[in-house]
Structures are given as C-alpha cells and as structure tokens.
Amino acid sequence: MSRIMSSLMCLFFIGSVFQVVVGIDHKVGGDFGWNLPPTLTFYSEWARNNTFFIHDRLRFISRANETHTFSEANSKKDFDECVKQGIVFDTSIIFTLQNNRLGPRYFICTDGNHCNMGMKFTVEVLPNSVTIPNTAVKTGVLRPILFFITLMANLFFV
Structure with missing residues (x-):
C-alpha cells in the first residue's frame, strides 16, 4: 500500500x-472565437470565467469570413478608451500569444470601431498553479x- x-x-x-x-491554450471567446461579439460584455465575461497563469497562451481565432486584429493596450486608461497603439496582430492566421508576465493585460481589436463594440478584454495573469482550469484546451x-x-x-x- x-x-x-x-x-x-x-x-x-x-x-x-x-x-x-x-x-495551456485559451481560445479567446471560447467556441465563438475572436469575432464581433453578440454583447458589449461578451469578452469581459469570457475572461472573467477563465483563469490565466504565466506561460498560458491566448489563441486569437476569427471566422474565415471575418478578419480581425488585436493589440495589447499599454494601460487600463488606453484599454477603456480603446486607444490603438503599439504592435497590431492580424488574426487571418491562428495567432498565439504567450502570457510571459504577471498582472493585468489588456487586449483590444484595432479594426474600425470594434473595440467600442465590445471586442476587448482584460486578463489577470497569475503565478503558476497545479490546477488546470476546466474551460481551457489542454x-x-x-x-x-x-x-x-x-x-x-x-x-x-x-
């Protein structure tokens, strides 16, 4: 024994x-993906219902008929105001971003007015844990x- x-x-x-x-990989938006959301709070709710750890990855995947971009906002103020700056990534391919630092990270869509339409979310990156979130794709x-x-x-x- x-x-x-x-x-x-x-x-x-x-x-x-x-x-x-x-x-682990997190597909941004779950099965819905990174597309124009059905509500203004869709991506914020998705992020709130997931747990993000250092070295986890965010996968931005858009529908074939929708091409979106994303960028990491420099601050909460820039996030709240949908300020488009920094490096912009295109999701016409599957893009994976590795969480490599702790704390809040702010993501927005930089296409047109999409950020103001709810295509934005914040993740709080936590130290490593032995618990694998159920909603994440291993x-x-x-x-x-x-x-x-x-x-x-x-x-x-x-």
Missing part, C-alpha cells in the same frame, strides 16, 4: 512540475508528457 501511495505522490509531483512548464504536448510520467512510474515503482 505504501508503494502505491509513493507512486501516486511521485506522479502528482511530476505532473505539477510539467503543468508549470507546459501551460495542449497537445500534455499527452506525451503524461505517457512519459506513467512509463517512469511503472519502471521505478512497480
């Missing part, structure tokens, strides 16, 4: 370490890592 418990503790520890390194890297962990546990603890 103690051998099984040791194996489980080892797996939990190794899994925790890999979660910290790997991060990356394809996670499956081989879990296989490796299981293999190692079987080699060393069985």
Whole structure:
C-alpha cells in the first residue's frame, strides 16, 4: 500500500512540475472565437470565467469570413478608451500569444470601431498553479508528457 501511495505522490509531483512548464491554450471567446461579439460584455465575461497563469497562451481565432486584429493596450486608461497603439496582430492566421508576465493585460481589436463594440478584454495573469482550469484546451504536448510520467512510474515503482 505504501508503494502505491509513493507512486501516486511521485506522479502528482511530476505532473505539477510539467503543468508549470507546459501551460495551456485559451481560445479567446471560447467556441465563438475572436469575432464581433453578440454583447458589449461578451469578452469581459469570457475572461472573467477563465483563469490565466504565466506561460498560458491566448489563441486569437476569427471566422474565415471575418478578419480581425488585436493589440495589447499599454494601460487600463488606453484599454477603456480603446486607444490603438503599439504592435497590431492580424488574426487571418491562428495567432498565439504567450502570457510571459504577471498582472493585468489588456487586449483590444484595432479594426474600425470594434473595440467600442465590445471586442476587448482584460486578463489577470497569475503565478503558476497545479490546477488546470476546466474551460481551457489542454495542449497537445500534455499527452506525451503524461505517457512519459506513467512509463517512469511503472519502471521505478512497480
């Protein structure tokens, strides 16, 4: 029994370490994607219902018939006023932005008046955690890592 418990503790520890390194993908807007929202608060609500950690990634994906851009606002004031500045990214391809610093990050669509129409959101990037948010899409890297962990546990603890 103690051998099984040791194996489980080892797996939990190794899994925790890999979660910290790997991060997860968040598709901005969920299944709706990065498109003109149905309400002014759609993206703010989406962001509020997700948890973002350092090394997680934001995937901006627009419909084939809608091409949008996004930019990171420099401050909350610029975000609130939909100030378009800095580097602008096009979502005609799937674009992934890695969260590489803690604290609030502000994103807006820079096309026309889209930001004022609700195409903006704020994420609060937190320190790494061992908890994987349920609403996030796990990356394809996670499956081989879990296989490796299981293999190692079987080699060393069985």
